[in-house]
Amino acid sequence: MILLTDPDGKSRKKAAKGKAGKQPSEDISCFGCLPWQAADGKGKHTIPLYNVLWAEVRDNALVVDYAAPRKSSLKLQQWTFALPTPELETGDPSPEAFVAALIAAAYGEAKPRKRAYVLINPHSGPGGALGKWKKHVKPFFEAARMELDVVTLSRGGEATELSEKVDIERFDTIMALSGDGTPYEIFNGLGKRPDAAKALAKIAVSHIPCGSGNAFSLNCNGSNDAGVSALAVVKGVVMPLDLVSITQGDRRVLSFLSQSLGIIAESDLGTENMRWMGNKRFEIGLATRVLKKKCYPFDLSVKVEVDGKEMIKQHYKKHVEDHSLLSVDAVTDGAEGLPQLKYGTVQDEVPADWETQSYDNIGTFYVGNMAYMSPDANFFSAALPTDGLMDLVMMPANISPMAVTKALLSVETGKFFDNPIVSYKKISAYRITPRNQQDGYISIDGERIPFEPFQAEIHRGLGRVISKRGLYEAEGPTGWKEA
Numbered sequence: 001m002i003l004l005t006d007p008d009g010k011s012r013k014k015a016a017k018g019k020a021g022k023q024p025s026e027d028i029s030c031f032g033c034l035p036w037q038a039a040d041g042k043g044k045h046t047i048p049l050y051n052v053l054w055a056e057v058r059d060n061a062l063v064v065d066y067a068a069p070r071k072s073s074l075k076l077q078q079w080t081f082a083l084p085t086p087e088l089e090t091g092d093p094s095p096e097a098f099v100a101a102l103i104a105a106a107y108g109e110a111k112p113r114k115r116a117y118v119l120i121n122p123h124s125g126p127g128g129a130l131g132k133w134k135k136h137v138k139p140f141f142e143a144a145r146m147e148l149d150v151v152t153l154s155r156g157g158e159a160t161e162l163s164e165k166v167d168i169e170r171f172d173t174i175m176a177l178s179g180d181g182t183p184y185e186i187f188n189g190l191g192k193r194p195d196a197a198k199a200l201a202k203i204a205v206s207h208i209p210c211g212s213g214n215a216f217s218l219n220c221n222g223s224n225d226a227g228v229s230a231l232a233v234v235k236g237v238v239m240p241l242d243l244v245s246i247t248q249g250d251r252r253v254l255s256f257l258s259q260s261l262g263i264i265a266e267s268d269l270g271t272e273n274m275r276w277m278g279n280k281r282f283e284i285g286l287a288t289r290v291l292k293k294k295c296y297p298f299d300l301s302v303k304v305e306v307d308g309k310e311m312i313k314q315h316y317k318k319h320v321e322d323h324s325l326l327s328v329d330a331v332t333d334g335a336e337g338l339p340q341l342k343y344g345t346v347q348d349e350v351p352a353d354w355e356t357q358s359y360d361n362i363g364t365f366y367v368g369n370m371a372y373m374s375p376d377a378n379f380f381s382a383a384l385p386t387d388g389l390m391d392l393v394m395m396p397a398n399i400s401p402m403a404v405t406k407a408l409l410s411v412e413t414g415k416f417f418d419n420p421i422v423s424y425k426k427i428s429a430y431r432i433t434p435r436n437q438q439d440g441y442i443s444i445d446g447e448r449i450p451f452e453p454f455q456a457e458i459h460r461g462l463g464r465v466i467s468k469r470g471l472y473e474a475e476g477p478t479g480w481k482e483a
């Protein structure tokens with residue numbers, strides 16, 4: 001609670017001393033009391049510090065723009081406090097000093113007035129991105145005095161082209177109002193530049209959820225709501241993010257979110273005709289395939305880094321409790337292009353120290369770099385933004401559909417990680433080669449690529465995103481605190 005009129009004057013003078021919090025989170029509870037008596041002598045007005053977008057002195061009044069809770073979202077509100085006349089008492093902080101201290105405390109380590117290159121995909125998910133922008137996002141950004149350059153995308157591939165040639169000195173963030181496909185295009189546009197490593201480290205990608213999955217926003221903003229996410233971006237901090245190079249044939253693309261083959265890929269990409277349903281289309285796709293016990297034979301070579309669920313919980317605990325393990329140095333100005341591939345491409349020999357095995361009965365092959373894949377689907381509960389590792393999940397299909405369904409339903413209750421039919425490893429690279437199938441679906445961040453072998457290798461902290469707290473907004477595997 002930050003702004004309190006103070007009728008008996010006990011807390012006067014404290015306000016201007018309000019310290020900037022480490023993070024602008026809701027936990028920062030008290031900035032201080034207004035150092036002036038309310039002209040009308042009335043009681044208090046409280047605004048959570050996290051919700052303050054801006055403050056200024058105008059026409060002898062203190063004017064605070066803030067995001068006020070409204071049902072499950074937020075609404076822009078303005079609070080005006082008439083400053084006392086005539087003159088302020090000697091020793092009172094000046095209104096300007098108070099405002100400066102208030103803004104510093106409200107933003108903490110977050111950069112105020114971020115400069116955003118906003119890319120809106122009007123055809124995302126069930127549609128409505130333009131409406132969300134006008135009604136729920138732009139008002140907050142304007143109130144927060146952000147600098148905005150807004151583009152409504154007119155075709156697929158445009159976000160890649162725009163990111164490839166953006167002036168990286170001009171913006172703090174490239175923001176997608178979309179599903180997860182547009183952030184994928186943005187990372188790949190930045191990755192195509194001759195100064196890719198520098199551009200990926202310089203400009204943070206951010207996301208306002210307008211698609212059907214919206215994993216980026218769920219993990220980084222902690223919300224699937226456009227208004228709540230807009231506030232999270234206004235108040236968000238830059239977070240390094242591991243990115244994965246995928247090589248297939250002679251192509252190389254970057255993945256920020258996930259790779260899948262089998263049930264998950266089919267349920268997403270094979271249900272495009274049901275987009276109007278939003279994220280329900282995925283659940284329906286999943287149920288149909290589980291009942292059919294569909295298997296997807298493949299050969300897999302993996303560089304395993306952390307194996308065993310207890311070891312993974314300990315790895316997670318270590319990284320969450322010691323933030324320094326998740327920080328990375330910025331790429332130096334001299335860096336050029338994408339990093340070299342440590343293990344070559346899918347066309348090279350598989351390195352001798354990778355574990356290679358043939359699988360015939362797997363239904364789910366799913367690799368994640370973030371925790372939530374869609375609302376209520378914390379598939380990769382041990383995922384960390386910058387541990388330099390991908391999380392590999394596999395589930396058999398040749399068992400009772402009941403057992404698979406039970407495991408999939410446990411994603412919602414947070415018990416998926418511990419389910420005995422779920423294999424969970426932390427890996428740094430792999431190659432997968434589908435066998436005995438004419439055609440099928442491979443999904444990279446929800447985008448379809450040819451049904452051919454591919455190889456993946458992770459680059460620790462190659463990208464940057466805006467996140468609410470510098471960590472994923474996810475709970476972690478159950479029991480990690482005790483690990």
Ligand SMILES: Nc1ncnc2c1ncn2[C@@H]1O[C@H](COP(=O)(O)OP(=O)(O)OP(=O)(O)O)[C@@H](O)[C@H]1O
Pocket residue numbers: 121122123124125126153154155156157158178179180181182183210211212213214446
């Ligand atoms: N104006 C447009 N018209 C048609 N396609 C577009 C347009 N703008 C972007 N696209 C395409 O839309 C896709 C990205 O959509 P989006 O960012 O909503 O992600 P998504 O993953 O498809 O969303 P969802 O979560 O709904 O599945 C990309 O393949 C991109 O090429």
